[in-house]
Amino acid sequence: EAQVTQNPRYLITVTGKKLTVTCSQNMNHEYMSWYRQDPGLGLRQIYYSMNVEVTDKGDVPEGYKVSRKEKRNFPLILESPSPNQTSLYFCASRSNYRNQPQHFGDGTRLSIL
Amino acid sequence: AQTVTQSQPEMSVQEAETVTLSCTYDTSESDYYLFWYKQPPSRQMILVIRQEAYKQQNATENRFSVNFQKAAKSFSLKISDSQLGDAAMYFCAYRSPTIATAGNKLTFGGGTRVLVKP
Numbered sequence: 001e002a003q004v005t006q007n008p009r010y011l012i013t014v015t016g017k018k019l020t021v022t023c024s025q026n027m028n029h030e031y032m033s034w035y036r037q038d039p040g041l042g043l044r045q046i047y048y049s050m051n052v053e054v055t056d057k058g059d060v061p062e063g064y065k066v067s068r069k070e071k072r073n074f075p076l077i078l079e080s081p082s083p084n085q086t087s088l089y090f091c092a093s094r095s096n097y098r099n100q101p102q103h104f105g106d107g108t109r110l111s112i113l
Numbered sequence: 114a115q116t117v118t119q120s121q122p123e124m125s126v127q128e129a130e131t132v133t134l135s136c137t138y139d140t141s142e143s144d145y146y147l148f149w150y151k152q153p154p155s156r157q158m159i160l161v162i163r164q165e166a167y168k169q170q171n172a173t174e175n176r177f178s179v180n181f182q183k184a185a186k187s188f189s190l191k192i193s194d195s196q197l198g199d200a201a202m203y204f205c206a207y208r209s210p211t212i213a214t215a216g217n218k219l220t221f222g223g224g225t226r227v228l229v230k231p
Contacts (some may be wrong), residue, residue: 014139023174031217042117042221043158058218059215094217095150099165102219104158 003025006105013081014113021076021090021108025029029103030096032074036060037088037107046089049074081112115140119222126195127230133180134190134225135226136205137189144210147181147188148219152202164188192227200229 004025013019018054025032030051035058045058049068063085065077074093078085091105116139130181136148149161164172164181171179176193192199205222 033218035219040122040223042206042223043118043219044221045218048218088156092158092219099146101160101163107156107158109156 002103004091004093004103004105006015006089006108008108009106010109012111012113016080019078019110021078021089021091021110022106023074023076024072025074025091025093025103025108027093027095027103028071030071031091031092032068032091033058033064033102034064034074034076035090035092036085042052043090046076046090059068078110081110086112087112114146115142115209115220117205117220117222118156119225121225122142123228125225125228125230126192128195128197130195131191131193132195132227132229134203134205136188136190137221138186138188138205138207138220138222140207140209142211144163146208146210148206148208149177149179149188149190150204150206151199152224153198153200154212157217159203162190168217169206169220172187194209195227195229197229197231200227 007022008096038045042064047066049055063089089108094102145166151159162174178191180189184186202224206219
């Protein structure tokens with residue numbers, strides 16, 4: 001089954017404790033992105049990757065890191081989480097064909113205390 | 114930069130009735146894609162319908178249809194014969210066709226919550 005898998009689904013942690021949210025897709029997609037969802041703001045892009053070892057900042061990259069060492073994986077790293085990073089996070093992927101839609105993971109609810 | 118605006122934070126509809134969600138966007142591009150996503154309480158992002166700007170014909174998917182007004186930069190979603198399972202948050206989204214545009218990122222509106230009354 002074609003899917004984007006995020007882990008964990010939920011995480012409660014404390015300020016400053018490094019964490020990683022994993023994302024893996026099994027569709028051989030070139031493009032992968034991370035979004036955060038906040039009430040009234042919709043989803044905003046954090047980082048994106050157009051292929052292995054090619055990543056770039058989205059609209060709200062501060063406080064986040066990513067890496068793309070393998071085509072299928074695109075982890076999101078919070079080196080020193082802060083309460084303003086409490087949010088719902090989505091990983092997404094799509095192929096590089098023109099009219100293909102994004103496939104989203106099921107989301108990760110992060111709470112930073 | 115593109116922006117997407119959904120002016121209705123919440124809409125209520127009676128079961129079996131029709132509801133229309135509004136979406137406007139701002140862009141200087143002539144070719145682009147527009148999407149409506151549904152987010153039920155399970156938090157999944159489910160693609161409802163998509164429209165390619167160069168196509169004049171409005172997209173339809175079963176009970177869901179759009180009214181795409183390119184000149185007005187408007188992209189409304191109509192849900193006909195509303196069902197209890199349609200209750201969710203709905204997001205309008207824009208995507209540039211240009212690969213260089215942040216990996217074809219989606220720009221989302223703030224969302225409209227749809228309540229369905231039995």
